Amino acid sequence: MKLPYVEPYKTKMVEPVYKSTEGQREKWITESGYNLFNLKAEQVTIDLLTDSGTGAMSDRQWAALMTGDESYAGASSYYNLKNVISEITGFSWFLPVHQGRAAENVLFSVLVKEGDLVPGNSHFDTTKGHIEFRKAVPVDCTVDIASDTTLNAPFKGNVDLEKLERVLKDNPSEKIACIIVTITNNTSGGQPVSMENIRSTGALAQKYGVKFFLDSARFAENAWFIKTREAGYADKDIREIVREMFSYCDGMTMSSKKDAIVNMGGFIGFRDEETFRRASAFNIIYEGFITYGGMSGRDMNALAQGLYEGTEYEFLSSRIGQVARLGSLMKEYGIPVLQPFGGHAIFIDAQKFLPHIPLEEFPAQTLAVEIYIEGGIRSSEIGTLMADRDPVTRQNRYTGRELVRLAIPRRVYSDNHMDYVAAAVKNVFDRKDSVRHGFRIIHEAPILRHFTIGLERIV
Numbered sequence: 001m002k003l004p005y006v007e008p009y010k011t012k013m014v015e016p017v018y019k020s021t022e023g024q025r026e027k028w029i030t031e032s033g034y035n036l037f038n039l040k041a042e043q044v045t046i047d048l049l050t051d052s053g054t055g056a057m058s059d060r061q062w063a064a065l066m067t068g069d070e071s072y073a074g075a076s077s078y079y080n081l082k083n084v085i086s087e088i089t090g091f092s093w094f095l096p097v098h099q100g101r102a103a104e105n106v107l108f109s110v111l112v113k114e115g116d117l118v119p120g121n122s123h124f125d126t127t128k129g130h131i132e133f134r135k136a137v138p139v140d141c142t143v144d145i146a147s148d149t150t151l152n153a154p155f156k157g158n159v160d161l162e163k164l165e166r167v168l169k170d171n172p173s174e175k176i177a178c179i180i181v182t183i184t185n186n187t188s189g190g191q192p193v194s195m196e197n198i199r200s201t202g203a204l205a206q207k208y209g210v211k212f213f214l215d216s217a218r219f220a221e222n223a224w225f226i227k228t229r230e231a232g233y234a235d236k237d238i239r240e241i242v243r244e245m246f247s248y249c250d251g252m253t254m255s256s257k258k259d260a261i262v263n264m265g266g267f268i269g270f271r272d273e274e275t276f277r278r279a280s281a282f283n284i285i286y287e288g289f290i291t292y293g294g295m296s297g298r299d300m301n302a303l304a305q306g307l308y309e310g311t312e313y314e315f316l317s318s319r320i321g322q323v324a325r326l327g328s329l330m331k332e333y334g335i336p337v338l339q340p341f342g343g344h345a346i347f348i349d350a351q352k353f354l355p356h357i358p359l360e361e362f363p364a365q366t367l368a369v370e371i372y373i374e375g376g377i378r379s380s381e382i383g384t385l386m387a388d389r390d391p392v393t394r395q396n397r398y399t400g401r402e403l404v405r406l407a408i409p410r411r412v413y414s415d416n417h418m419d420y421v422a423a424a425v426k427n428v429f430d431r432k433d434s435v436r437h438g439f440r441i442i443h444e445a446p447i448l449r450h451f452t453i454g455l456e457r458i459v
């Protein structure tokens with residue numbers, strides 16, 4: 001008999017899972033303005049809002065905290081992290097920052113000016129926010145198949161190279177701030193980008209003389225998909241693949257809260273000293289001195305250890321395997337889930353799930369609220385609320401994407417927790433016709449509105 005996979009870790013410390021009744025949850029979600037971000041953690045049973053900063057650190061990481069060096073400048077923890085980043089990514093210049101969006105803020109302060117274009121695959125919401133805040137324009141050059149939620153293709157996160165080349169050809173290179181490719185492509189459903197696609201994007205960037213950065217929050221998961229799906233990589237080590245991915249670009253932004261399995265932190269990696277120097281000035285203004293940039297010494301130490309653990313094949317297999325297990329269960333129940341399954345999350349197609357709810361009533365948000373009421377499961381809307389309004393026309397942007405994301409924290413929940421999640425979603429699926437209406441907006445912020453939006457039920 002083939003032995004089943006087992007998690008390459010065991011539990012040393014536990015925390016409670018909060019139970020509640022459906023009646024309590026109805027009350028809490030109403031008080032929250034039907035915004036899942038407004039719920040208290042104790043009002044949530046299984047929290048799949050995000051896999052960002054919600055992972056469980058290892059005993060080695062907790063031990064690394066104890067040896068953190070809190071010197072203001074030149075801390076040993078900084079040099080420890082610098083060495084690990086250089087070993088794993090190949091970038092010898094780096095700036096620590098407090099999280100991924102801070103990396104974007106510092107880097108874009110150097111690269112992005114009003115009127116610029118920033119082509120790439122679907123930009124992450126904070127990336128889009130930082131670009132639009134500077135009155136520049138993110139240009140989505142993702143392959144068209146990404147929007148087909150049932151097509152089973154290995155690299156649906158890829159850049160459409162023809163679309164990208166058209167942008168580069170039709171515009172002077174001074175107008176292209178940089179190319180940003182997100183690995184894995186979160187917005188299109190945690191779908192990976194192939195090595196071939198990263199290589200070709202790098203070649204186009206060189207041809208047109210523009211900089212190319214990888215938004216790398218889930219770079220290790222992307223490497224795992226390359227190893228398991230792309231010809232020629234099956235026998236390569238994850239870290240070898242990671243080094244090759246980064247060899248084609250000029251730098252990276254990193255939210256360490258994802259694949260580096262820490263609760264807070266980030267960094268920017270640079271190939272050239274010149275961009276590093278220019279970014280350093282902004283790092284000092286926004287984040288802190290260049291050898292800590294918003295992170296404690298102990299946190300830099302834990303991050304360095306997390307970069308090793310996050311790039312282990314065994315760990316990645318068990319993590320991505322757990323996500324796929326949840327996806328398979330839901331598929332078995334007939335629930336319309338995006339395929340192939342993403343690395344960090346399962347995405348439900350809300351338009352297929354609730355076809356009778358019009359886009360103007362936000363079907364993905366409607367479904368997310370129902371899943372919460374059913375099982376106390378907190379998910380997130382990746383749809384019209386998150387897509388924001390068009391910055392010029394101020395109309396809602398209907399992108400065709402109406403997804404509910406169930407993001408799985410790293411090393412936190414058991415497979416049994418996943419069974420509970422699948423069962424709750426199935427119960428909502430069985431009673432979907434009783435969900436008659438969605439929501440209308442009562443207040444919203446001008447940018448990144450989904451975090452703070454207030455809604456009311458349409459009756």
Ligand SMILES: *Cc1c(COP(=O)(O)O)cnc(C)c1O
Pocket residue numbers: 052099100101102124126127182183186215216217218254255256257258265266
């Ligand atoms: C999470 C994330 C970010 C932003 O990082 P924060 O640490 O949340 O600020 C940027 N890009 C991608 C792809 C991400 O997943």
